Amino acid sequence: MTIDRRWIFVAMGLALVVPLIMPLGLPTEASPPVKANFYTVDELPAGAPVLVSVDLDPASTPEVEPYFRASVRHLKKRGAKLYFVTLWYQAPPLVERWIAETVEAVTFPGDRVYRRNVDYVWLGFREGKQAVMANMGQDLWATFAGHAADGTALADIPLMSGVHKLSDFALLVLVSAGFPGAKEYVQQVQARYSLRMVAACTAVSTTDLSPYYASGQLLGLAGGMGATAEYEVMVSRLVGIDPKTGMGAKALDALNVGHVVVILAIVFGNVVYFAGRRRR
């Protein structure tokens, strides 16, 4: 028995689109690595300097964008000083848009607008992958040639006065879609400088990063769309906004139904295969 594979595409398309139009409201329960991520951020002292490395491309945004937005909300709630960098050349246009929509905007009750080079610094993109990470560990200012992304001299930004290398940050938040990303940060600078790090990554990277969470090298981990949605729901509850309105929460129903279709397709395929073999 053969089935035209296009029927599977149709079934999958419906499984993904219908729950988006008619949400099922399936429950979301945060997993231990996501809770650990949340509590690590939640226990930052007020005004702590936090480096956010946004290493991604447009293809990975559905998986990690909800985490970025939730994370910025969470860090603003803690009153953290924010420093953004990226090691992916595809990321700067996205990061700049997201900064405008989250950091420089009011996104929850009691939130305030962060001003560029006053409350946050956007250091921009640097080519060099692991070499840039290693350099940031030694001299952050030299790595970015003494200038922020908008050309302002770092010496003229009061926010930069206390941070000269990665170990000056209270926490590193890694929004990572692959190479170079969270894995390379752990390898290059975590062990060397005993840095505190949490990470969000795409689903395919999760099995690579899980051992680092198990060994304590990463203090928290949100792997894939499901986990980033869990984090988003936790942060939404914390800051007092409806968890259902978040991007991740909206996507979760579709993801769950999509998985059910994959499982049914595997079961159906096996049943047909074994039934056919018995007949032969």
Add this chain to the structure above:
Amino acid sequence: MLPAVDVVGYWLGIFLTFAILSYLYKDNPFYKLAEHLFVGVSIGYVVMQQYYNVLLPNLFDRLTFRPTWYWIPLVLVGLLFVKSVSRRLAWVGRYPLAFVVAFYAGIQINAVGESDLAEQIAASTRTLDVSKTNVNAATAEEMAGLPGFSPVVAQRVVKARAEGRKLVSLDEVEQLPGLSAPQRADLREARGSFAGLDAQASVRDGERYWFGIVSRLLLLVGLCASLVYFYFSIEHKGLLGKVSKVGVWVLMIGFGASFGYTVQGRLALAVGRAMDMLDLDKPAELARQVSGPWVSVVSIVTIIVGIVVWEKVGQKRKS
């Protein structure tokens, strides 16, 4: 209000998504158009990014505005990369390549040795005799990883102990002063005598965490069996063959987990595009401007009509 050019950008994105998806039917001009656009735009973007972020600041600016003598040999070595201009001179490209390979090997070997080997071996080399964490004696750091705990909860326990309080049951943890409602709820949810808080923590010394013991045994057996599978100096027969087979099963479970996550990743991509087309990821005003669902319908109809016409023209040409 979004500028008109950005709105058109959103429309184009929706149309091109359906053009790419039309490949699921068969190869067609809409798919080809989207594919060629994607490749062209990607290359253009990469070239400009590399020029402004690498060549301009690291080469042209340095040679023109702040020339330093030691840049000259580096530029000359870099120029050796341009080997493709002559097949006869291709060998010179090996020197800068060797420099780059050696540089990254130097960066990576120590880093990976420290983080992936030393730290991971240290994390895997643990006693098989796993005791429950005694909340009346453990440090805040030891308690922070317990189910339902966080560093703040652990600090509250330590503070209560410092004030002379001794916990007589785990029920008392969630009654400690200073805990928030979500923290209390987490502690309640984390209870459980199999692998939950009751299994891992106690109010006295000397109790065993049985699931932890089984878990570490599994880790040890799985690790050793997997290593045996990759030991090729002796033929995998008899006992070694059986152990190696266990290793294969452990590896297959690992690959299964990776595959499961890969499926999730691919579904997430599709969900992301669907949300964009249904305007679910946009603020209300932007969604009104873009009108994604209507643009989706128009795109689908255009592509279907286009493919039907293309097929009919193709049939006519053949006949």
